[in-house]
Amino acid sequence: MTGAAPSARRDAPPEFFSVNQLAEDLGVTARAIRFYEAKGLIAPRRAGTTRVFDRRDRARLMLVLRGKRLGFSLASIREFLDLYDADRSQGAQLRLLLESTRGRIQELERQRVDLDQTLRELREVEREAERVLRGRGEPRSPAEAAD
Amino acid sequence: MTGAAPSARRDAPPEFFSVNQLAEDLGVTARAIRFYEAKGLIAPRRAGTTRVFDRRDRARLMLVLRGKRLGFSLASIREFLDLYDADRSQGAQLRLLLESTRGRIQELERQRVDLDQTLRELREVEREAERVLRGRGEPRSPAEAAD
DNA sequence: TAGATAGTTGACCTATACGTCAATAGGCGG
């Protein structure tokens, strides 16, 4: 159980990871990671048949998970990742990149509007609950705040 | 097609809505709305067997859709809605409300961190693409920004 | 050399969130 294999040649952050290491590290299952690979979101190299993830693979996977936390589908996350490693060498490609990047930005800005609005409302709920709990104050029906 | 039924007694915003009106109005399908009802997210009244939505039902449905845009599951949205119409009259209930409200707030704040980080990165991609398109400048590999 | 351990693929299973379609019922307009 102890002793991280004859791995750590030196110390320092490890250069490579197995699926299971990465899974535990990032709080997902190995199955999920393999699934993301099958869907083309990541592409770790292989040593024989065994997947070998380097730091870039790990960073990319973290982007996937962040996308998930933001509520995007894997297909959508894939498009998003394409923005990071798109071909920047040709004008046409670059214009397409710019276009879809701007689309994404707008989408995320709209999402932030929703997010902030929701936060404001929940903070209002919180303040109300605190106020009533502190003793003074009628419990206020939420209907009155709705219009 | 024209003439909004003998509805509009006067003018002013309508008092009631059918599923289909509401669906078109909010850009979802009637099927989805019925599904949300089946899952207990909304509870329109009935005229005979026909659903009748009032303005509060409509507002509640908009909350559901906002929750969806933020990436929450219907189960999660349901818990969220419970925060709005929880029983505020008893101390114990109120304390529970306060607790789960705070949990939600923290969750949303974490999400906003992710959101802002993503926006920053995409704006960087945008700036880079603009810069290169304006003629001057090597296309920069995204790898150099990754560490 | 024989397990135990970690990894692989493939097949099938599951939950969520609806879409689609069929059969049916009720209102209203000519």
Added chain:
DNA sequence: CCGCCTATTGACGTATAGGTCAACTATCTA
């Protein structure tokens, strides 16, 4: 009164995102 339009329920289908399990293989260790 009849047909059309709207609405309802029920059943089944589908896409997404994995979970679960079986059968196999490679490797390390006692």
